[in-house]
Amino acid sequence: MAAVQTFDMILFGGTGDLVMRKLLPALYHQHRDGQMGDGARIIGVARSNLSSDDYIATAEKHCAQYLGEAFDKAVWASFAQRLGYQRVDAQNPAHFADLAAMLDQFKDRIRVYYLSTAPSLFTATCENLANAGLVTAHSRVVLEKPLGHDLASSQAINDAVGRYFAENQIYRIDHYLGKEPVQNLLALRFGNALFEPLWRREWVRDVQITVAEQIGVETRGDFYDKTGALRDMVQNHLLQLLCIVAMEPPSSIDSDAVRDEKLKVLRALKPFTPNEVITKTVRGQYRAGAAAGKPVPGYLEEPEIPADSRTETFVAIKAEIDTWRWAGVPFFLRTGKRMQEKVAEIVINFRDVPHSIFGMPAGHGFNRLVIRMQPEESMKLYLLAKQPGDAMHLGQVHLNLDFEETFKTRRLEAYERLLMDAVRGKLTLFVRRDEQEAAWRWVEPIIDAWEQSTDKPKTYTAGTWGPAASSALLSRDGLAWHEEI
Numbered sequence: 404m405a406a407v408q409t410f411d412m413i414l415f416g417g418t419g420d421l422v423m424r425k426l427l428p429a430l431y432h433q434h435r436d437g438q439m440g441d442g443a444r445i446i447g448v449a450r451s452n453l454s455s456d457d458y459i460a461t462a463e464k465h466c467a468q469y470l471g472e473a474f475d476k477a478v479w480a481s482f483a484q485r486l487g488y489q490r491v492d493a494q495n496p497a498h499f500a501d502l503a504a505m506l507d508q509f510k511d512r513i514r515v516y517y518l519s520t521a522p523s524l525f526t527a528t529c530e531n532l533a534n535a536g537l538v539t540a541h542s543r544v545v546l547e548k549p550l551g552h553d554l555a556s557s558q559a560i561n562d563a564v565g566r567y568f569a570e571n572q573i574y575r576i577d578h579y580l581g582k583e584p585v586q587n588l589l590a591l592r593f594g595n596a597l598f599e600p601l602w603r604r605e606w607v608r609d610v611q612i613t614v615a616e617q618i619g620v621e622t623r624g625d626f627y628d629k630t631g632a633l634r635d636m637v638q639n640h641l642l643q644l645l646c647i648v649a650m651e652p653p654s655s656i657d658s659d660a661v662r663d664e665k666l667k668v669l670r671a672l673k674p675f676t677p678n679e680v681i682t683k684t685v686r687g688q689y690r691a692g693a694a695a696g697k698p699v700p701g702y703l704e705e706p707e708i709p710a711d712s713r714t715e716t717f718v719a720i721k722a723e724i725d726t727w728r729w730a731g732v733p734f735f736l737r738t739g740k741r742m743q744e745k746v747a748e749i750v751i752n753f754r755d756v757p758h759s760i761f762g763m764p765a766g767h768g769f770n771r772l773v774i775r776m777q778p779e780e781s782m783k784l785y786l787l788a789k790q791p792g793d794a795m796h797l798g799q800v801h802l803n804l805d806f807e808e809t810f811k812t813r814r815l816e817a818y819e820r821l822l823m824d825a826v827r828g829k830l831t832l833f834v835r836r837d838e839q840e841a842a843w844r845w846v847e848p849i850i851d852a853w854e855q856s857t858d859k860p861k862t863y864t865a866g867t868w869g870p871a872a873s874s875a876l877l878s879r880d881g882l883a884w885h886e887e888i
């Protein structure tokens with residue numbers, strides 16, 4: 404792809420975990436691949452009193468650690484020329500004058516303000532940027548998730564940001580949309596005629612979306628305990644994946660055409676009554692166990708977690724979409740920390756043949772499409788084939804499209820694509836306000852019912868696939884989670 408126009412990218416929260424672990428390494432890769440024009444600048448911003456040299460030294464240490472073999476001293480030296488630091492307390496209007504002095508050298512440039520801070524700072528940041536004359540026609544603001552804690556708080560943030568930036572200048576990031584296989588799902592569905600006739604209730608028995616992590620809450624205990632898996636993963640990543648699976652064909656790949664269709668799916672999600680929250684959702688919390696063969700503590704023993712915390716580290720949900728295409732097809736969503744493997748995948752289970760002349764048992768979902776985002780990027784189509792020999796015995800085989808093997812070019816990390824899309828002004832892979840609020844509207848009854856319940860989350864041993872209730876959620880429909888590693 405052609406290099407982007409020269410830009411200034413201002414990373415609020417520039418000393419934080421996300422910037423050091425994900426954003427700077429992503430920008431380093433784009434620099435190395437020649438995607439940034441001469442003169443593009445990346446400015447870290449935070450309250451700490453650092454010189455640009457201090458900042459660059461810290462950034463180098465972290466990037467060397469996170470980039471591993473991809474880190475190259477000479478590339479770093481040229482990348483570092485783009486880096487700078489400005490001390491800004493987002494809540495202190497006076498500090499924005501210093502930022503303005505730095506940015507106003509190039510008034511007409513594209514400016515990307517990336518807010519990688521707590522959302523409680525977004526309003527003050529935008530207001531102070533505007534009052535300092537820093538919001539120009541060429542400015543964009545990228546908002547990290549989670550945006551708010553519930554519908555009301557997300558609306559309040561959106562209203563506040565919307566006072567200073569037009570909706571088409573607001574880039575709500577969901578890094579799952581930047582993952583290559585997710586975009587490949589769009590290609591599979593809308594670039595091939597093959598699947599469209601099958602992609603509906605008549606042929607699809609159930610859909611399963613799993614995002615399982617092996618890690619625990621790591622150093623983010625305080626944040627996580629106030630958030631939980633439903634807000635951290637389901638309200639955004641899992642629902643966005645569900646939208647890509649379930650949406651109608653958009654009229655084009657333009658941002659609003661795609662986002663309109665995703666919105667319709669979110670609005671068609673069947674809302675839960677309090678009673679249905681009990682029967683159709685499972686929340687879990689990990690107890691001590693093992694990860695990658697080593698003992699690990701339970702959630703309640705993690706740093707910064709209150710001993711009586713009821714925060715869920717695991718969620719499973721049976722969702723349904725009230726449309727002609729999907730009525731009656733269960734969409735099972737599952738995510739958790741400290742699970743057996745790190746795996747992110749979408750599984751489409753097709754219905755059985757109406758009558759098996761080979762005597763195959765019914766209900767086994769022999770035809771299955773598995774789209775893997777992690778650990779590897781692949782798409783597998785499971786079919787039945789005759790096993791070699793004189794007898795007519797069938798066995799399950801799969802056609803495997805391994806993207807890494809098929810396309811030898813380097814895989815872009817999600818943040819690489821999304822950061823450059825923000826510079827290019829491409830909104831397709833970012834979430835529009837109405838989508839985000841529709842997602843909050845759907846999860847809120849679950850949050851409310853859990854908060855009102857006296858039940859604790861079901862515990863599960865770290866290193867397993869979650870509480871037994873998660874399997875029961877599917878077995879009640881005669882189904883089981885796809886768990887092939």
Ligand SMILES: NC(=O)C1=CN([C@@H]2O[C@H](COP(=O)(O)OP(=O)(O)OC[C@H]3O[C@@H](n4cnc5c(N)ncnc54)[C@H](OP(=O)(O)O)[C@@H]3O)[C@@H](O)[C@H]2O)C=CC1
Nearest residue numbers: 416417418419420421449450451492493519520521547548
């Ligand atoms: N880390 C991750 O993996 C992910 C994070 N996110 C989201 O990204 C955001 C940032 O997360 P993360 O990097 O982990 O957070 P950290 O706590 O590691 O970093 C917070 C950053 O904000 C800065 N900051 C705090 N207060 C102010 C202020 N008043 N003015 C200016 N800067 C300030 C801090 O620097 P200083 O103290 O020097 O001011 C620091 O650079 C959060 O909203 C989080 O939910 C989303 C997905 C994943």
Ligand SMILES: O=C1O[C@H](COP(=O)(O)O)[C@@H](O)[C@H](O)[C@H]1O
Nearest residue numbers: 548578614616635636640747777
């Ligand atoms: O947004 C988040 O995502 C990560 C998981 O992302 P992945 O790309 O590594 O699958 C999760 O660990 C984190 O809690 C959450 O905030």
